[in-house]
Amino acid sequence: MKAVSFSRFGGPEVLELVDLPEPHPGPGQIRIAVRAVGLNASDWKKREGLMDADEPLPRTMGREAAGVVDELGEGVADVAIGDRVFGLSADEAAQADFVVLAFYAPIPPSLNFAGAAALPAAVETATRALTTLGVASGNTVLINGASGSVGGAATQLAVLRGARVIGTAGPANHDYLRSLGAEPVAYGEGLADRVRAIAPDGVDLALDVAGSGILPELIELAGGADHVITVADFFGAQEYGVRFSRGDEGRASDSLQAIGDLIESGGFSLPVAQTFPLAEVAEAHRVGEKGRLHGKLVLLTGGADQEDEPTG
16 A cells, blocks of 8 residues: 655655555454545654654654545444544554554544544544643633644634633634634734733633743743643643643543534534645645644545545
């Protein structure tokens, strides 16, 4: 099968499509014929050697995918061959023709493969971070980077929990944040003053999904490092004593099952900004690293049905 791989750290040019043996599911896992794969900022960080640099090369890529079940592991009874599902890769190898999923759920009927592939990492990361923070009704939560895919998911889920959400974003995304139920503030110098202008006593909790070096201000506004979590700034977390949340500490796998009903009821959405063929993964990285798009970048495999591809 074809899969995205890199054998040295560097820019998008180090990515290549290689031939690898097809994977097979273990107990409780499934394999899907991949139709779409979501891209995340962690992809280019790993490619550059900024994350998990101690893992051996060459390496495959991809945390999340959507497709059609074509092989079942021992004990799997909740899906059948031919079902449309989305989920998280068992070994971060989703950018391929076939992938084994450790956590999965049925694709909501209203979504195509691209829309479903945009969900797993953002929904799981946001749910895990909010749960670890203890976000509940009545809290005031500051989300740094609220207009991105993880930030947008966290904003919507925090609002659904009954929290007041203050979200940082560029001015062009403020209307979008308002549509999600958040109160927008501009990021950058003077952030703390702008937040205190609408929340004079600061905030109860803060979540950093942008990794923009803002942890000292978040700690100040939230009243201590124990009230802050980052999913994007590993080195800042070490420096300032903030918890860094990632999936290897335990995934919020139930979030994938729960999100379907919210999507179908109109209570949750994540936009797809642009799609690329799997073979154009390097160009997708170039676009993603510019950080100017509203919504998720998605790779489509050769098996994606033409009518299932979004026009955006």
